[in-house]
Amino acid sequence: MSTQQQEPDTDAETEPEEPESQEVPADQEMSGLASPQQQRLQRKHDGMAEREREAAEDDLEGDSVHIKVFRYDPEVEGKQEPRFDDFHVPFERGMTVLDAVIYARDEFDSSLTFRHSCRQAICGSDAFFVNGRQRLGCKTQISELDQPVRIEPLPHQEVVKDLVVDMDHFYDQMHAVEPYFQDEDTPDSADLEEQRQSPENREKIKMSSRCIWCGACMSSCNIAAGDNEYLGPAAINKAYKFAMDDRESEEIKEHRLRIVEQEHGVWRCQTQFSCTEVCPKDIPLTEHIQELKREAVKKNLKFW
Amino acid sequence: MSQSYNRGLIEDFGRWKEFSAGMWAWIFHKFTGWMLIGYLFTHIAVLSSAIAAADGQTIMLEGEAVNAYTGTIQGLESLFIIRVLEVGLLAVAVFHILNGLRLLMVDLGIGLEAQDKSFYASLILTGVITVASVPTFMQGVGL
Numbered sequence: 001m002s003t004q005q006q007e008p009d010t011d012a013e014t015e016p017e018e019p020e021s022q023e024v025p026a027d028q029e030m031s032g033l034a035s036p037q038q039q040r041l042q043r044k045h046d047g048m049a050e051r052e053r054e055a056a057e058d059d060l061e062g063d064s065v066h067i068k069v070f071r072y073d074p075e076v077e078g079k080q081e082p083r084f085d086d087f088h089v090p091f092e093r094g095m096t097v098l099d100a101v102i103y104a105r106d107e108f109d110s111s112l113t114f115r116h117s118c119r120q121a122i123c124g125s126d127a128f129f130v131n132g133r134q135r136l137g138c139k140t141q142i143s144e145l146d147q148p149v150r151i152e153p154l155p156h157q158e159v160v161k162d163l164v165v166d167m168d169h170f171y172d173q174m175h176a177v178e179p180y181f182q183d184e185d186t187p188d189s190a191d192l193e194e195q196r197q198s199p200e201n202r203e204k205i206k207m208s209s210r211c212i213w214c215g216a217c218m219s220s221c222n223i224a225a226g227d228n229e230y231l232g233p234a235a236i237n238k239a240y241k242f243a244m245d246d247r248e249s250e251e252i253k254e255h256r257l258r259i260v261e262q263e264h265g266v267w268r269c270q271t272q273f274s275c276t277e278v279c280p281k282d283i284p285l286t287e288h289i290q291e292l293k294r295e296a297v298k299k300n301l302k303f304w
Numbered sequence: 305m306s307q308s309y310n311r312g313l314i315e316d317f318g319r320w321k322e323f324s325a326g327m328w329a330w331i332f333h334k335f336t337g338w339m340l341i342g343y344l345f346t347h348i349a350v351l352s353s354a355i356a357a358a359d360g361q362t363i364m365l366e367g368e369a370v371n372a373y374t375g376t377i378q379g380l381e382s383l384f385i386i387r388v389l390e391v392g393l394l395a396v397a398v399f400h401i402l403n404g405l406r407l408l409m410v411d412l413g414i415g416l417e418a419q420d421k422s423f424y425a426s427l428i429l430t431g432v433i434t435v436a437s438v439p440t441f442m443q444g445v446g447l
């Protein structure tokens with residue numbers, strides 16, 4: 001049903017044999033072009049070429065970038081009233097929003113505060129509200145944005161200081177879905193070697209496993225904004241990852257479905273697609289939430 | 305943590321310029337759904353003039369005494385504003401139905417990648433059907 005499912009016969013049978021040559025097989029299915037992974041890579045590749053062409057066209061090289069950054073600090077007299085500060089940062093090819101604020105902090109105002117770490121869309125610390133949309137600072141090219149670039153902390157979360165928001169509630173929701181592998185009983189000692197997952201099943205949960213806990217989805221969701229107890233897209237996606245994993249037993253899956261079908265769980269989702277739209281890891285969040293809704297209904301409606 | 309700044313309700317309502325397709329679809333669906341409920345009550349109110357008609361009551365319409373039900377309907381239909389509202393009602397109903405079908409597909413997990421396109425399609429189709437209905441609704445009404 002889900003688009004993640006791979007053709008069941010390809011991998012399993014062809015893999016053990018070493019291919020004789022590196023030629024791309026003519027058969028589309030054999031070449032793996034049909035697999036979601038290949039399609040994603042193809043899209044990524046196309047997108048990259050496109051971006052490079054665009055960058056070459058309107059090269060901002062030598063110009064400066066005008067950014068407006070939200071400032072607030074309850075502990076400093078002059079910053080208790082929220083305001084925007086303007087910075088003009090020299091543009092460099094490939095500059096991201098994160099690069100720009102780092103430059104502003106290092107060169108202009110060392111009190112400018114924001115979280116960042118990996119700079120490669122892995123740690124999930126630098127989701128900001130950039131030009132009216134939740135984006136990952138390190139994954140957003142300045143050249144793709146209209147100027148002045150308005151950079152604010154994530155909406156619907158309390159601002160601690162400048163671009164830093166309080167993530168506690170988001171983490172609480174993530175933990176509420178028990179985001180760890182579990183089983184009712186300790187497995188028999190004879191089964192303790194490896195818990196294998198089929199390639200198809202891996203493909204099914206692959207996208208859901210990419211979450212970096214950045215909180216962009218939760219911030220974009222207007223249901224989460226109105227209902228503080230709503231688990232939110234990221235937590236539900238996390239529940240999906242485990243519920244759909246075949247290695248967990250049926251009882252645990254039911255337990256997981258009971259968590260997500262509670263009052264502030266999947267049924268709060270009104271399919272506005274805001275989360276799917278902003279997720280920097282391209283996780284089809286709405287699709288996963290909808291699938292869990294159907295799973296929950298199936299669990300409760302057993303006529304046979 | 306010492307203190308923090310809550311940006312309040314402005315957050316929720318002040319961002320409408322930045323909404324994307326799915327969000328607009330949701331807002332329009334809510335709006336049209338409740339408009340239809342609203343119409344249901346006026347509809348019942350108008351139809352209930354049939355009770356009076358069944359009791360033999362009449363009302364005056366253009367100097368003639370007519371059956372209360374017929375008179376109410378004809379009186380309303382002769383008003384330009386009512387015809388405009390009828391076109392509006394059709395638009396609201398058509399959008400609600402088309403987007404309702406879109407939402408059913410979304411619930412079944414079909415074509416989620418195209419949810420924005422199906423929303424635009426619903427809007428355009430609603431527009432076309434509404435415009436096409438204008439001559440019929442406006443037939444024989446004096447300004």
Ligand code: HEM
Nearest residue numbers: 270333334336337338340341344400401402404405407408
């Ligand atoms: C063929 C006709 C119709 C279809 C396919 C349809 C479909 C739907 C669907 C799928 C929803 C759920 C939206 C969601 O998932 O959030 C909905 C909501 C609703 N519908 Fe309809 N509907 C139809 C006719 C009507 C009529 C005739 C009325 C009123 C008399 C109505 C009033 C509403 C209302 C009030 C809501 C709830 C809006 C809210 O979320 O607050 N609908 N409709």
Ligand code: SF4
Nearest residue numbers: 211212214215217279
């Ligand atoms: S689901 Fe996407 S947007 Fe949400 S926290 Fe994970 S990576 Fe961020």
Ligand code: FES
Nearest residue numbers: 118119123124138
């Ligand atoms: S800095 Fe790690 S995700 Fe952006």
